[in-house]
Amino acid sequence: MNHASANEHRQPSPAVVRQAIEWMLRLNGQEENSRLHRRFEHWLAAHPDHQCAWQRVQSLNTDLNSRFQALPAGGAAFEALEHSAQRLGRRQALKLLSGLLVLGSGAYLARDLTPWQQWNADFATGIGQHRGFVLADGTRLRLNTDTAVNQDFNANQRLITLKRGELLVICGAQGPGPLLVSCKHGLFEGAFGRFVVRQEADSTRLSVTEGRVLIHLPDAPAITVDSGQSYSVNGRRAALLPELDMDPGAWADGLIVTRNMRLDDFLAEVSRYRRGYLGCEQAIAGLRLSGVFRLEDTDKLLAILPQTLPVRLNYRTRWWVTLQRTA
Incomplete structure (x- = not known):
């Protein structure tokens, strides 16, 4: 069994989690401190639970950046924590972060053991996964990495709610109502074609690769998005984006x-x-x-x-x- 699969069946103790958090705070901003990194690598290799705890604490960066809009990406969540340590003292900062991780160790730290999406969404993927689903009306969904989606189909509506991540929609046959995709920044209506919805902390990007999609925002007329166009939507307005530097689908x-x-x-x-x-x-x-x-x-x-x-x-x-x- 490799380390990755073995770690999927481990749940480190709160004490080990605290050690991993402490190492995170120590290492931040110490890229050139080779002695410190050798000590850390010795700790990491000492026990499989250390590796598991470190992996869980590392994944917190992604979760924080998705939850707190004020924190920029790319490790800045822990930079903010380090600044907190300087103001509050390392013990207090460690206590705050430990409370976030350890009090919910059965849920947060074990989210890879029993992913929260399994009980919190109709369709979901973990980090590094992408999966496809076919709905009752023939609509096809493709979920990108770390994505969670709910559906609500009844006699009056066909509603897909993107709770987290990125979703590719290929519209199926006409149903009892328009096919709607909801996210925290807007509502999209697809009659036919293919489009990608990517939800981030402060905005959602809609990219239409085939067909046509409508953007619905409060107190504003619907915006028509044609094939080849991408829009950024923040809940108040939608802005046409220039050509993307990456194929959205x-x-x-x-x-x-x-x-x-x-x-x-x-x-x-x-x-x-x-x-x-x-x-x-x-x-x-x-x-x-x-x-x-x-x-x-x-x-x-x-x-x-x-x-x-x-x-x-x-x-x-x-x-x-x-x-x-x-x-």
Whole structure:
């Protein structure tokens, strides 16, 4: 049994979770402290529960960024926690974060053991998964990584609610009412065709790849979105987006297809499909790349980057990867 499958059947104790949180706070901003990283790697290798706890704490970054709109992406959640530690003292900051993780250890830390989506949504995927479903009217859904969806079909309506993540909809036959996709930022109506809805913290992106979709917002006329167009919707208004630097629906085929995309944006996209931290030095964040990348193994995907860009991969642990400029 490999480490990943073994960890799926572990639930670390609250004491071990606290140790992992403490290591997270210590390591933040200490990229060049090799002695500290050697001590951390020794702790990580000492027991399988340490690895499991570290994996769970790493995944908190994604959860915090989706819950708290004020926190930017890419590890900044823990930067904010570190700032809290400086103001409150490390023990108090540790206590606050431990309360978030440990008090709900049966639910939060074990969400990979018994995923919350199983009891909180009609259809769901975990991190790195994508799955397809066919609804009663023939509508087809494709769920991207870490996505949760509910459906409410009755004699009067066909409603799909995106609770979290990203959804590809291929409209089926006409039903008793319009096919509606609801998210926290707006309501979309698809009569026919194919479209992608991606919900993020402060906005939702709608991309129509075939057909036509209507955007409904409060106190505003419906907006028609044609094939090839993408809109950003924030609950108050919808803005037409320029051409995207990434194919919005390629993930349904297990791909990331980029067009002159910034490296830091690319890594943020890849990080959605794996656990832990993935980032790069600010000096190389603006490097651009175009190409087709397979999502089935993100480590193999990352190994391609040094072949096309002046970068090297630095694996501090299995779940902490940074890219640095080559000398």
